[in-house]
Amino acid sequence: MISQNTISQVFETARVEEVIGDFVQLKKAGSNFKGLSPFSDERTPSFMVSPVKQIWKDFSTGKGGNAVTFLMEHEHFTYPEAIKYLAKKYNIEVEETQRTDEEKxxxxxxxxxxxxxxxxxxxxxxxxxxxxxxxxxxxxxxxxxxxxxxxxxxxxxxxxxxxxxxxxxxxxxxxxxxxxxxxxxxxxxxxxxxxxxxxxxxxxxxxxxxxxxxxxxxxxxxxxxxxxxxxxxxxxxxxHKSKILYGLYFAKQAIAKEDNCYLVEGYTDVIQFYQTGITNVVSSSGTALTPEQIRLINRLTNNITVLFDGDAAGIRASIRGIDLILEQGMNVKVCTFPDGEDPDSFAKSNTLEEISNYLSENAKDFIQFKASLLVKESDNDPIKKAETIREIVNSISKIPDQIKREVYIQECARIMDISEEVLFSTLAQIHKKDVQEANKKYKQEQKAFEVVRNEDQVKEKVNVQYELERKIIEILMLYGDRTEQFEDLVLKEDEVSGDLIMEPTIHETRVFEKIYLDLQEDEMMFSNERFREMYYSIIDKLNQENEFSTKDFINQLDQDSASTITSILMEDEKYNLHDWHRNNIIPKEKQHTISQLVSQTILSLRCYLIDQKVAEYKEDTLREQSNSRAILEDVKDYVGLKMLLSRKLGKVIGGYATK
Missing domain, CATH: 3.90.980.10 (DNA primase, catalytic core, N-terminal domain)
Known part of the structure; x- marks a missing residue:
């Protein structure tokens, strides 16, 4: 067992952005970081990391948590393994008791x-x-x-x-x-x-x-x-060799820093390059390159330089991997070494400066490389030249970005001395064929897994109470320990007219106390069991501690609860993925209206529960076919209370509009 002291040290020291940054290329997005999901195949970032809250959220899969849960999800570590990994990363001595034979x-x-x-x-x-x-x-x-x-x-x-x-x-x-x-x-x-x-x-x-x-x-x-x-x-x-790249453990930080990855064929190629000083290098270890391996690199950089030795047969066999790289939306260059040389021997016989210069001068864009290679093979044969052009266009068709495709078509037309119109027409034919094959495959899958659909199926309604309870948890986590001024509307009799009026009163209190007392006043209970447990845990923490730490609270939760809390806290962060500020769209900051947010949420929940109670009374009346005066009086009281709360709610919402 790992001692609690070690675990506490790990949580205090580990930075979630540093831990995840070893596996995913993160880019600044406001106060957060964003990157490609390491859990799904995507080309648009949906993975967010919050250094302030020390949590992460993957919007493509719904996963989230802290540094430890990331390692448990990504590396399939057990909890102790994740703690030990972080302890090693941050040079923290692990204190643990000796495991017994039974524990082993x-x-x-x-x-x-x-x-x-x-x-x-x-x-x-x-x-x-x-x-x-x-x-x-x-x-x-x-x-x-x-x-x-x-x-x-x-x-x-x-x-x-x-x-x-x-x-x-x-x-x-x-x-x-x-x-x-x-x-x-x-x-x-x-x-x-x-x-x-x-x-x-x-x-x-x-x-x-x-x-x-x-x-x-x-x-x-x-x-x-x-x-x-x-x-x-x-x-x-x-x-699983198709999902592993040799040397990635040693190269990952250099790949992210250099924003480029050198891809070689063998173990010794990697080691020799690394020893020379070029550390952003990995190998597929003699196996054919796979989409899973490419996606590992894509988490760290969008740029790959494939290094081939001078063996023409080997180049021809390996060039198929380039199309796979293009399909992943990555930028790919190719560099070959002189005849008789491979990355291992070339690195062994040259200095770092000589190797760097050679790579810089000889790394060609894939279209130039493929064209020059295939043109040599066609040997002025018109039929072979036509096949060569079609093969190059077929590679271009793999590129998901339309602008890149057009630029490469123009480049191909220049190199191969052929009109762009013909190449665009060929590209359109390839795409049409791909679409037809995709539709055919889709129809076959639909036929194989045909599902009877109910045309009258009603779209599932939003669970209002669930959303409001979720919002209360979010408010408590973000602002529970803050002190705010709240406006309450109290019913009083007008001294002149004698009518009942709502008079505003201002009082200052901590957010969690306001929520707790309001819910207690109406004896409101959370319907969602997990939210109920979290609610009482948070209230208890806020009561006991002067300063509430979101990070510390999450670190003490089990994995499922931590994931739930993370999803709640990171929900609004997904809007940062769209760079709204660049388009002069400024999202409203929630902290400017915390008191209104609290009041609106509590009043909305109270109104919803009153509606539920009135609906229950109506059902009871219809079921028993009675006209009970007591029930009618209760309904009347609830309706009156609902009107009062609605007026309060309208006042609160109006407060938002004046901000």
Whole structure:
């Protein structure tokens, strides 16, 4: 168990914008930050972070919370894991009691996979640095590649002994279950035999965006032609190679800072570039680029530079990934190295300045690169040239932005010496075909999942009481501890005419006291159970503490309640996503009319509840077919009260208009 002192230190120190900024590119939006949702596929930002409230809200999925809940949602951490991650980030010493064997046994399967992977990573590093075989074979190989001791340790490179069961035996001896050794793919089990997957290989651990070990890549050093040169961990509950980029954990901050990501092919390409000083570099680890991998980069930057070696066949095979990048609405450039060179060898033999200059001078816009590549292949053959042009236009059709598409069409027309009209016509044909195929697919899906719709279905009404109770929670969280002047209207008899009049009286009190006393006066109870619990918790906090901290209150809630509170507090922030100020539309600031807001909300709730009560009396009368004088008197009293409250409400709303 982690001590409460450590947890308190973490919550006091951690900044939500800094934590999320490690995973999502955030841009200033007024007093908040905005970015692309890390939980959905989107091109327009709907993800908001509030440094003042220390909370975040994803309007595309409805998720929200604090720094801890973000890590739990994004990295699938348990609560203790999230606390430990933040403690490590902010150099806070974790105080915890030793876990018993029983507590270890209760760890869920997913966590067990992480623990086994972390253990394997430590083991492979120990073998590399502490054993004769590791130093003579593994360490020698890395140093021959030009990796320094510092680089080897930073990327946590290791070595697996060239023995059939060395790792498996050591893991079992240290209490790790064969079940999870097999599920991570570190151990292969066949009938009664168990042996190491990565026997005799140098090891490249694959990290998540937060630094957890997900799997491994192993390179063989012998001359066994039957064995694959590179071997990756198999898919597991924690390792999905199509959703992971090698080196992203080390590169994420540099990518956001440089607003560009270099994409290479292999592990050593990443490490060599990083060692040279170009740290905004990642790799798809030899697999074909996937939309999920591109979206990981898109959270940090909108710009990708794809680096290819001089192998023409490799370029032709990899160029298909460019269309995927374009589909995600990203800007893509391509840079190739001289024949016989790849990013690894080029970085090894050049200085940082030389590499930077080369990339700057040779990185081409994708349209120029693809055109020059395909023109060479067409070799003045008119038919091949026509196919080349169509292929380039097909790539342009993937771009979601219409202005970009038009600019690229103009560029293609210039390079290929063909009229823009023909290219626009071809583009229109491609789009028409895409639309037809999309409609066909949609109709097939609709047919497969046909749903009988009730034409008479009535649109669900807004739950007025729910919205008003939600508003009360919001007011208490934002302004509960503030002192305001409230105007109450008191019925008095006019001394001259004898008529009843409403006379205003002004009194000063704290917002939460005003709300509590007004609700108590009418014995009003929250209908929503979660809101009711939150209401009493907030009132209790405000009663006990001189200064109410929204951040501290949220940090003490469970994940569901924290998410609910965050949704309430961030509801108005979504309007900042639309840059209204740029269009001279200035939203009214709520804090200028807090007293009116409180009075309007309470009076609206009271009026609504009176309407509900009158409706109940009417139903009782009709059901019992009676004309009870007592019921009629009650109804009359409620109607009179409703009229009085409506007059008060009208006065309050009128107060808004005069502001």
């Amino acid at each position: 046994a209760k760890a869920d399967a997913r966590e067990s996979l992480y623990l086994v992977s972390e253990y394997a990573n430590t083991y492979f590093q120990k073998i590399l640095h502490k054993t004769d075989q590791g130093q003579a074979i593994g360490l020698s190989y890395f140093k021959e590649r030009g990796f320094t001791e510092e680089t080897i340790k930073k990327f946590q490179l290791g070595y697996a002994l060239d023995e059939w069961q060395a790792f498996t035996d050591d893991a079992l001896k240290n209490g790790y279950s064969i079940e999870f050794l097999e599920k991570t793919g570190l151990t292969i089990v066949k009938e009664e035999k168990r042996f190491d997957r990565f026997k005799g290989r140098v090891m490249f651990p694959i990290h998540s965006m937060s630094g957890r070990i997900l799997g491994f890549g192993g390179r063989i050093l012998g001359n066994d032609k039957k064995a694959a040169k590179y071997l990756n961990s198999p898919e597991s509950d924690i390792y």
